[in-house]
Amino acid sequence: MSTQNGKKGNVYLIPSTLGDMAPLEVLPISIKQTIERLDYYVVENEKTARHFIKKISPRKSQPSLKLSVLNKFTEPQEIPNFLNPCLDGFDVGILSEAGCPGIADPGAAVVKIAHEKNIQVVPLVGPSSILLALMASGMNGQNFAFNGYLPIDGSDRKKYIKNLERKSKEDNQSQIFIETPYRNNKMLEELIKTLAPSTRICVAADITLPAEYIKTKTAINWKKENVDLHKRPAIFIIQA
Numbered sequence: 242m243s244t245q246n247g248k249k250g251n252v253y254l255i256p257s258t259l260g261d262m263a264p265l266e267v268l269p270i271s272i273k274q275t276i277e278r279l280d281y282y283v284v285e286n287e288k289t290a291r292h293f294i295k296k297i298s299p300r301k302s303q304p305s306l307k308l309s310v311l312n313k314f315t316e317p318q319e320i321p322n323f324l325n326p327c328l329d330g331f332d333v334g335i336l337s338e339a340g341c342p343g344i345a346d347p348g349a350a351v352v353k354i355a356h357e358k359n360i361q362v363v364p365l366v367g368p369s370s371i372l373l374a375l376m377a378s379g380m381n382g383q384n385f386a387f388n389g390y391l392p393i394d395g396s397d398r399k400k401y402i403k404n405l406e407r408k409s410k411e412d413n414q415s416q417i418f419i420e421t422p423y424r425n426n427k428m429l430e431e432l433i434k435t436l437a438p439s440t441r442i443c444v445a446a447d448i449t450l451p452a453e454y455i456k457t458k459t460a461i462n463w464k465k466e467n468v469d470l471h472k473r474p475a476i477f478i479i480q481a
Contacts (some may be wrong), residue, residue, distance in 0.1 A: 250327040252355045253279065253334045254342040256367020257293050258472065263449045265297070267368050273297050275365060281326040281333045283309045283351050290336050320350055324366035326398050327360045339474070341369045345389060345419065358375035371417055374445035377455045379416070381480060391428075402435045402479075409440075410481035417478045425470035428477060429463065436460040436479065443478040446470055 253275050258267060277298045284290035287308050294301060308321040326333050335348040341364075342348035355362050375382055388405065392398045405416040420428040425446070432442055438461035445455040452473070459464060 245311065248330060249358075249360050250332040251361045251363050252327060252352065253332060254323070254352070254362065254364040255334045255336045256341045256405050257337050257339060259339050259368050259448055260372050260450045262451055263346060263368075263435060267376050267449050268297075269367055272367060274428065277301060279332055279334045280305050280330055281307050283311050283323045283333065283335045283348065283467040285310070285312050285338045285347065286321070289338060293336070294296060295462065313347075314362060315347075317350075321354050321358075323351055324355060324358060324360060327355070328358070328374065339370070341367055344369055344371060345387070348382070368449055370445070370448045370474065370476055374455065374478060375415060375417060377445060378443035378478045379457050380415040380441065380443060380478055381413055382415070384413060385417060385478075388416060388418040390416055390420065398431065399435050401419055401433065406436055406440055406481050409470075413480075415478055415480050417476060419476060422470075422472045425473060425475050429468075432477065432479065433460050433463050438481065440479055440481045444470065444475060445478070446473040447459050448474075448476070 242424065255272055255275060256268065258265065260456055276294055282290060286312055290308060291303060292308065294306065311320065311323065324333060335342040335351055337346050337348060343352050353363055359368065375385060391401050408414060409416050429444060434444065438459060440460050441457055442460055442463055443455070443457040447453050448455070456466070
């Protein structure tokens with residue numbers, strides 16, 4: 242949708258559901274309204290983005306969509322061009338694969354450039370697996386840190402986990418991180434082995450989906466739990 246009087250278009254940060262099986266009720270009506278009027282999008286995957294847009298707005302013309310793909314293969318010099326429609330007065334939507342754009346999401350690179358170009362950024366309300374997991378964990382929600390992915394190397398990872406535990410204890414800070422879904426079970430095993438028996442671990446998998454699983458237990462009590470997290474999107478939180 243073009244803005245009037247020669248003004249720049251806005252960038253809208255459009256959250257998506259946390260999985261294809263998640264009910265659309267987790268998204269506010271503002272997302273449907275925004276998608277119905279925007280034709281320019283920055284997305285991670287064109288196929289899944291088109292599927293999501295069609296699910297939200299079945300009547301929207303797919304041929305009218307103009308999608309720019311932003312993922313690990315995108316050349317950095319290409320990214321500023323994604324905002325050219327804004328300079329011509331059109332609004333652009335940044336659509337995440339799951340959850341909120343810019344949070345553990347490559348969309349942050351576009352938002353950074355939008356601020357540099359003095360383009361207004363409008364975040365829309367939607368599900369964030371990180372915040373939903375923290376809400377349900379029973380851990381400190383006033384002082385927390387999101388650490389992204391931990392090191393892959395075994396010895397480096399163990400040191401990193403112990404360091405997170407130390408920071409958690411010293412600062413009373415919840416430490417949040419994620420893992421590649423096919424390595425989730427290994428991650429939980431390493432946490433149980435590495436952390437002190439009294440350190441709490443929250444595992445939040447398939448949030449908002451039918452198979453949602455959220456539990457907080459001490460490391461020693463997790464040894465008694467039998468859960469398969471293989472290929473399930475999960476958030477891990479620890480607090481000493």
